[in-house]
Amino acid sequence: MATDEVRKDLRAAVAARQELGPEYENEIIDSFLEKLDARDVQRHVSPYAEPAPRRHPSRETDPGGLALAIVSIVAAIPITAISAAMIGPFGVLIAWFGLVSINFARTMSRRR
Numbered sequence: 001m002a003t004d005e006v007r008k009d010l011r012a013a014v015a016a017r018q019e020l021g022p023e024y025e026n027e028i029i030d031s032f033l034e035k036l037d038a039r040d041v042q043r044h045v046s047p048y049a050e051p052a053p054r055r056h057p058s059r060e061t062d063p064g065g066l067a068l069a070i071v072s073i074v075a076a077i078p079i080t081a082i083s084a085a086m087i088g089p090f091g092v093l094i095a096w097f098g099l100v101s102i103n104f105a106r107t108m109s110r111r112r
Contacts, residue, residue, distance in 0.1 A: 009035055068106055072099050 013032040017025055076099055083091030 006036070006039070065106065065110065068103060072103055075099070 009032060013028050017028050020028070076096070079095045079099070080092055083095040087094070
């Protein structure tokens with residue numbers, strides 16, 4: 001009998017497969033199985049045991065960071081021009097703060 005959380009994860013995996021297409025099928029399946037394994041290990045671990053260290057994705061398995069950085073730099077050019085023309089130096093500061101914040105938030109979320 002599957003729990004509601006497992007059903008929810010499975011539905012999310014199927015929806016992701018439908019949205020992303022067959023080229024990401026292996027990654028989606030691996031991710032779902034890792035969640036099941038982690039849940040199974042968590043159930044069988046003593047409450048006094050130390051949690052296993054989490055693996056950090058490498059650049060080869062997680063190219064999204066590089067893609068976000070490239071898109072940010074490309075988007076920064078028109079955003080800077082528009083904000084400078086409309087608001088001035090303060091607008092440029094706000095625009096760049098937003099771009100840096102997005103990249104920083106993604107970096108911090110990947111470290112967990």
